[in-house]
Amino acid sequence: MRHLLLTLLFPSLFWAQKVQQINNDSIFIRSVYDEALLRGKAYEDLRELCKNVGHRLTGSAEAAMAVKWSEEKMKSYGFDQVYLQAIKVPHWERGNTESAWYTDSDGALHKLHILALGGSISTNGLLNAPLIEFKTFESLKKAKRKDIEGKIVFINQEMDAAQIQTFKAYGGCYPIRGEGAIESSKLGAVGVIIRSLGMPEDDFPHTGSMKYDSTVSKIPAAAISTHDAETLSKEINKGKVKLYMELDCRLFPDADSYNVIAEMKGNKSNEIITFGGHLDSWDTGEGAHDDGAGVIHCLEALRILKTLKYEPVHTLRVVFFMNEENGNMGGKTYASWSKNNGEIQYAALESDRGGFAPRGFGVDGNSEQVNHLKSFESLFNTYDLDQWGKGGGGVDIGPLKDYFPSIPLYGFIPDSQRYFDFHHAPSDVFENVNKRELELGAAAISSFIYLIDTHPRD
Numbered sequence: 001m002r003h004l005l006l007t008l009l010f011p012s013l014f015w016a017q018k019v020q021q022i023n024n025d026s027i028f029i030r031s032v033y034d035e036a037l038l039r040g041k042a043y044e045d046l047r048e049l050c051k052n053v054g055h056r057l058t059g060s061a062e063a064a065m066a067v068k069w070s071e072e073k074m075k076s077y078g079f080d081q082v083y084l085q086a087i088k089v090p091h092w093e094r095g096n097t098e099s100a101w102y103t104d105s106d107g108a109l110h111k112l113h114i115l116a117l118g119g120s121i122s123t124n125g126l127l128n129a130p131l132i133e134f135k136t137f138e139s140l141k142k143a144k145r146k147d148i149e150g151k152i153v154f155i156n157q158e159m160d161a162a163q164i165q166t167f168k169a170y171g172g173c174y175p176i177r178g179e180g181a182i183e184s185s186k187l188g189a190v191g192v193i194i195r196s197l198g199m200p201e202d203d204f205p206h207t208g209s210m211k212y213d214s215t216v217s218k219i220p221a222a223a224i225s226t227h228d229a230e231t232l233s234k235e236i237n238k239g240k241v242k243l244y245m246e247l248d249c250r251l252f253p254d255a256d257s258y259n260v261i262a263e264m265k266g267n268k269s270n271e272i273i274t275f276g277g278h279l280d281s282w283d284t285g286e287g288a289h290d291d292g293a294g295v296i297h298c299l300e301a302l303r304i305l306k307t308l309k310y311e312p313v314h315t316l317r318v319v320f321f322m323n324e325e326n327g328n329m330g331g332k333t334y335a336s337w338s339k340n341n342g343e344i345q346y347a348a349l350e351s352d353r354g355g356f357a358p359r360g361f362g363v364d365g366n367s368e369q370v371n372h373l374k375s376f377e378s379l380f381n382t383y384d385l386d387q388w389g390k391g392g393g394g395v396d397i398g399p400l401k402d403y404f405p406s407i408p409l410y411g412f413i414p415d416s417q418r419y420f421d422f423h424h425a426p427s428d429v430f431e432n433v434n435k436r437e438l439e440l441g442a443a444a445i446s447s448f449i450y451l452i453d454t455h456p457r458d
Helices: 002-039 042-053 061-076 137-141 166-178 180-186 226-238 288-307 329-340 367-374 377-383 435-454
Strands: 081-093 098-103 109-111 114-116 127-134 152-155 191-195 221-224 242-247 250-264 268-278 314-321 344-350 358-364 387-390 409-414
Touching: 002 288, 002 377, 002 435, 042 061, 042 288, 042 435, 061 081, 061 250, 061 288, 081 329, 098 114, 098 221, 127 137, 127 226, 137 152, 137 180, 152 180, 152 226, 152 242, 166 180, 166 191, 180 191, 191 242, 221 226, 250 288, 250 329, 268 288, 268 329, 268 435, 288 314, 288 435, 314 329, 314 435, 344 435, 358 367, 358 377, 358 435, 367 387, 377 435, 409 435
Parallel strands: 127 152, 152 191, 191 221, 268 314, 268 344, 344 409, 358 387
Antiparallel strands: 081 250, 098 109, 098 242, 114 221, 127 242, 250 314, 358 409
16 A cells, blocks of 8 residues: 555656746746846947957957956956966958959949958959859859959859748858859969858948868959849949959968856866857957857856856856857867866857847757757747757857767857848947847846756756
8 A cells, every 4th residue: 555655646746846846947037037138237248348349350459358358347247267268369361451343344433342251362452354253153163264264253142032041041152152262263263252141232241251272272252242242243244344353361370369268166066068159250340249249148148147146056157269250269279178177068058140039049969958958948938939959059169079979069049030131241230239139148048058057968
């Protein structure tokens, strides 16, 4: 009889404990959102980073100031430990001259909105040559050398507006920027310009990193605005067009820089939950969405947990990674350093998709880790987060998989529809970040880190 009673009692106790845990989680998450929305620091912190520091291209004075600002800001919040992690980063500058014009079929001269691609070489004065257009990267790769030799290639491939997830549209176009100079040089081109990787038609060119191949000559590479791309294409259809371009890009020896790190120690102090974004940005705006919002999301998430006097199980570590945009030395250095220190990386999360309204979380992990992630979905029903499942983590935390193969890498998913309006463009400024959306993102991340910390994986 006693065994029967125990058999009946244990399931009841289990479910009672489960219900109590859900209630505790709901209450705590509500307190996180209240702190973020009513007493939050995220928007003002982002304003300081964007307006008092500005863009943060690796190797620049602004990047050095961003490190200093970040360290002091973290210390002001009284975390258990704040420190810098030394790294070496690329140092490329676009220089003082960056201009382009074209002559139309009637011989009239027109100015273009242009930005050198990150890592491009200089034109060594004014480069001028006939222009040849390709609507897709694949059509360029199929072209004949005799049609391209001595010309400047114009790759006018649009992002696919039919893609609902704009990051898929971006991924489909990335090769024109990353490999356009290589493929053009193989065919004898003297330069390349690309249509900016942006969704709207406007006058803001979008920069970003590009690659060279040691087996072919380096040629200068730049992006023009989507509006200019449309206009230029129409002129090419009318007749021959000549392009004049001058870029004053310079590459210097690698520079000293730092990842900036803050921690709240947990009972399992050697087991780490890493979360963060990248502190560096391109030099054309203020890096507000890419990735000022991401680092501020994570800083605010940790600040909220400390303010609520949360006692973590694992050590919670926020990392402001340096050099995601053109080398990922921050992410690579951090991963190897953590392994060499004998740490256990329990989980990692990255925010690098802008400061827009939160939609959910994805995980680069196995089926059990995906199911674990999905188990949190019901707790966020009232907060409008509905995207939960398999997905990417992020560039900065990606190298952790090389040293900790079983680690789940989580990615914060905000609404993506406006991200490529601003990505790598002069329009990526503080004024284009919505205060409430930024705060909601910080609250979602803080709540998610709490759940990862308190709910062990099977």
